[in-house]
Amino acid sequence: MTDENLLLDLCDYIVKKGKEFGATAIEAQATSISELDAQIELAQVSGVNRKMVDEISIRLYVGSKMGSAFLTSPTKEAAEDAIKMAMAAAKVTTEDPDWTDIPHPATYRDIPELWNESVESSDPSEIVKTTNELITNSIQALEGLIPAFGGSGATSYHSAYCNSNGVSVSERETIAYAFLGAVAQTRSGMTPMVMSYDIRRDLNLNLEGIIDEAASLLKFCKSQVEGKSGKYTVVMSPHAYSQLMNFTLIQSLRGDNVARGKSRIGDRIGESIASDVINIYDDGTHPKGLFTSKADDEGVPRQKTPLIENGILRSFLWDTYWANKMGVKSTGNARRNKRQGLVEISPTTIVVEYGKRSISNILSEIEFGYYVRNVQGAHSSNPESGDFSVVGNPAILIQNGEMMGSIPGLMVAGNIFNLLKNVREVAREQSFLMGLIGPDIVFDDIDIIVK
Amino acid sequence: MLEILEKAIEVGQSLGAQYVELRGESGFNEYIQMDDFRVNALTQRVEQGVAVRVLADGAWGFVTTSDLSSLDEAVKNATSMARAAAVSRREPIQLTDVAPVEDVVDLPIARDPRYVPIEEKMGYLTETTKFIKSYDVRITAVTVKIMTASGHKYLMTSEGTRIQSRIMLVWVYPWVTGKDGTRLSAARYEDASTHQGWEFLEKIATPEEIGKQVAERVRLQLEGVPAKAGSFPCVLGPRVIGVLAHEALGHLAEADLTVNSAFNGKLGEVVAAEGVNMTDDGTIAGNLGTAPYDDEGVPTSRVEIIKDSVLTELMTNREYAAKMGLRPTGNARAESYLYVPIIRMRNTFFEKGDHTPEEIFEGIDFGYYCADFRGGQAQMNASFQVGIQEAYEIVNGEIARPVTDLSISGIATDSLFKIDAISKEDFPWELGRCGKGQNAFVASGGPHVRFSKGGITFGGKH
Incomplete structure (x- = not known):
């Protein structure tokens, strides 16, 4: 594993060498990843996997022409070859009249507790022990529960970024996780697979919480009931609406889509686009966020960006290129696909602010409605129009305040912007998911289609 | 590469491993993205690495590394x-026995994408963008992506398998946005080959062909009417019935998923209406999911699902062949040396039936014709969902107005019994990718297939 100081030295070398080779602006980003995980198959640990890779990305400009390169060998020799490749690419590509600059030095906020030594030093037997505990305890949690899929793992990242404007930043972080995909036999076949997980910076994983969540959902999935088509109240878990938002709302909040006329809300800053109980922000500094870090993938400090306040659209998300073009400041939301050399605007952790009442109180007042834990097919939504049409799976019928049982094949259709207007209430309890922190949300008048 | 792998196999054997498998890769990869004529990414890379998989004491250990000097340590x-x-x-864990294979597999490539000048690739992207932008004044934004790969992969096992194969990929993907007044919509298209080089983009997936496919779909989106909600008789065209074969049935017939799915224990049982035949075939010459061997060295085959x-x-x-007492079908695939091989589809399709295309639409007073999709997803309870980006109403047996975005769904174990007509015409393949934790290039298809009311649910509006 290459530590962040060595990576910083390498990035610095690449920047210096790139300038020597004729680049007018250059940046290098390097990450060293060590992953160890054990996976579950057929209710047993099937094996242990180890991935140790270095990934180094170079983006440079000759005038306003851009070229990039990628390498996996953290050596000066390999880096020089990659710079030459990026230079060759920049020479044949097109001029970009909108490109002005790469980021300048800034002050970074120190974010504690991103690193935990015990995660980096985890060994295979510890990971197997955790995974085996997940299997054994989940089988005992509910009769007929099959831990079909899942596992646990420990990952550490060391990273560095340098550019020719003098930006130089390095950091390290760890992530430990456990997840369970559970099914159970029903009279007519099988339940949907229910996924639950916990992700932390240290090894104190809440296995009991993972198992409880899966088992309590499977209990409802084992009994199937009939639903009704029409417009109904729907309670969506953050697992469900985070997927819908990712493929619709978040795409409309990306500054590049705003600039290119691909966002339906690109001209609506300061206007109401959601129910006034909705508050959403992007927080790259949240202590419990999985994408929390000092800097984004262009070395710009992470920040908290209000997106929707009391239903009013406040801001979009920006990286450096699109912020410069549109005359605004980067919000620290650049994410780099190193192998592709593609820098894109991406959210960090989307936080949906919680409400006042507990979900059990809210559910107890619903005479007829549905609880949608997860959705199938959110990725087939139309990000430009905001239209979605998905299967709620599992979807559970709520009648007279009680969860009754699951409805196979229940569909939920609509448009994300109408959905946001139809929010009646936001619950109190938060879930901490990958990329989203938020509570259950109650929507009114949602199109439900049952078989 | 082969000598390095050979030595590492010996290390594993000396440690008493039951089975040692090394998959080495070395090659050129490239990604270019153009957004409205602006080059947003242009990355070429030469990458090599090795996947080490060992079966010892009945469990797997897997290490992936790009450092070839530390292979002994990885093993x-x-x-x-x-x-x-x-x-x-x-x-x-046990593995079913297979005969070791020694082979060198090459492909007759006319133009290796590695040696095609970047200027020519930029020209392809520019021409595609120009064609799309000029197709309809309402088209406002065009992104075109291409990906190419050219290299070799090597499979070596402790059982004596030694296979050297060619890696080849050319892939194109446009995403296009259109605006008409306040109405905003988008469509995508995808085409790829794993058996031809740059000539595929010059002769088959040309800027005009790709441009026409995607731009026309945006036009239809802007002019379409919303779909109704509920269940209707419908006809699924080759691209949609293909993805339904893949999502609704294919995944449930991957043995690692079957065991936890609604298909568990149903081998030998009637699961579909009369006349339904569905196959995954890794041997169809030149198709996207075709290869002579899988990533465990097993010859690919025709699987009559x-x-x-x-x-x-x-x-x-x-592994699953041994566990379930089935034959090894050659469906173990890994995206690259960074991944473990798992069970994946190759070319999955409904076989042809005996109706004429005209007969398929006859007798439908009102229903839908689904011609193209945007993504799909399956679940263990046989629930499937397919996003539809091109559809039309069927009125009195005739194709009528275009329909805007919707999705269709069903429970595969029920829907298959609602198939009441299968067309007998040849069909084009839909070429794309499947994600099951890692990407695989797959083809899918089938003739026009009609479902009676109750088979497919339309997620439209009330």
Whole structure:
């Protein structure tokens, strides 16, 4: 594993060498990843996997022409070859009249507790022990529960970024996780697979919480009931609406889509686009966020960006290129696909602010409605129009305040912007998911289609 | 590469591993993205690496590394990790026996994308963008992506398999936005080859062909009417019935998923209406999912998943073939040296029936014709969902107005019994990618297929 100081030295070398080779602006980003995980198959640990890779990305400009390169060998020799490749690419590509600059030095906020030594030093037997505990305890949690899929793992990242404007930043972080995909036999076949997980910076994983969540959902999935088509109240878990938002709302909040006329809300800053109980922000500094870090993938400090306040659209998300073009400041939301050399605007952790009442109180007042834990097919939504049409799976019928049982094949259709207007209430309890922190949300008048 | 791998195999054997498998890769990869004529990414890279997989004491250990000088260490680590996992197992993992293979597989490539000048690639992207922008004044934004790969992969096992194969990929993907007043919509298209070089983009997936496919779909989106909600009789065209074969049935017939799905225990049972046949075939010459061997060195084959309405075969790898007493079908695939090979589809399709295309639409007073999709997803309870980006109403047996975005769904174990007509015409393949934790290039298809009311649910509006 290459530590962040060595990576910083390498990035610095690449920047210096790139300038020597004729680049007018250059940046290098390097990450060293060590992953160890054990996976579950057929209710047993099937094996242990180890991935140790270095990934180094170079983006440079000759005038306003851009070229990039990628390498996996953290050596000066390999880096020089990659710079030459990026230079060759920049020479044949097109001029970009909108490109002005790469980021300048800034002050970074120190974010504690991103690193935990015990995660980096985890060994295979510890990971197997955790995974085996997940299997054994989940089988005992509910009769007929099959831990079909899942596992646990420990990952550490060391990273560095340098550019020719003098930006130089390095950091390290760890992530430990456990997840369970559970099914159970029903009279007519099988339940949907229910996924639950916990992700932390240290090894104190809440296995009991993972198992409880899966088992309590499977209990409802084992009994199937009939639903009704029409417009109904729907309670969506953050697992469900985070997927819908990712493929619709978040795409409309990306500054590049705003600039290119691909966002339906690109001209609506300061206007109401959601129910006034909705508050959403992007927080790259949240202590419990999985994408929390000092800097984004262009070395710009992470920040908290209000997106929707009391239903009013406040801001979009920006990286450096699109912020410069549109005359605004980067919000620290650049994410780099190193192998592709593609820098894109991406959210960090989307936080949906919680409400006042507990979900059990809210559910107890619903005479007829549905609880949608997860959705199938959110990725087939139309990000430009905001239209979605998905299967709620599992979807559970709520009648007279009680969860009754699951409805196979229940569909939920609509448009994300109408959905946001139809929010009646936001619950109190938060879930901490990958990329989203938020509570259950109650929507009114949602199109439900049952078989 | 082969000599390095050979030496590392010996290390694993000396440690007492049951099975040692090394998959080496070396090659050129490239990604270019153009957004409205602006080059947003242009990355070429030369990458090599090795996947080490060891079966020891009945469990797997897997290490991936791009450092070829530390392969011995990687094999030692994989072996000790397998032993750490084995401690917890109730019974050991076993592999079905296969004959070792020694082979060198080449492809007759006319133009290796590695040696095509970047200027020419930029020209392809520019021409595609120009064509799309000029197709309809309402088209406002165009993104075109291309990806190419050219290299070699090497499979070496402790059982004596030694296979050297060519890696080849050319892939194009446009995403296009259109605006008409306040109405905003988008469509995408995808085309790829794993058996031809740059000539595929010059002669088949040309800027005009790709441009026309995607731009026309945006036009239809802007002019379409919303779909109704509920269940209707419908006809699914080749691209949609293909993805339904893949999502609704294919995944449930991957043996590692079958065991936890609604298809579990149904081998030998009638699972579909009369006349339904569905196949996954990794041997169709030149198709996207075709290869002579899988990533465990097993020859690929034709897997008759549903034959004469009966669930007949499952797709397997060596582990699940042994576990379930089935034949190894050559469906173990890994995206690259960074991944473990798992059971994946190749070319999945509904077989042709005996109706004429005209007969398929006859008798439908009101229904929908679904011609193209945007994504799909399956679940273990046989619930499937397919996003539809091109559809039309059917009125009195005729194709009528275009319909805007919607999705269709159903429970595969029910829907298959609602198939009441299958067309007998040849069909084009839909070429794309499947994600099951890692990407695989797959083809899918089938003739026009009609479902009676109750088979497919339309997620439209009330």
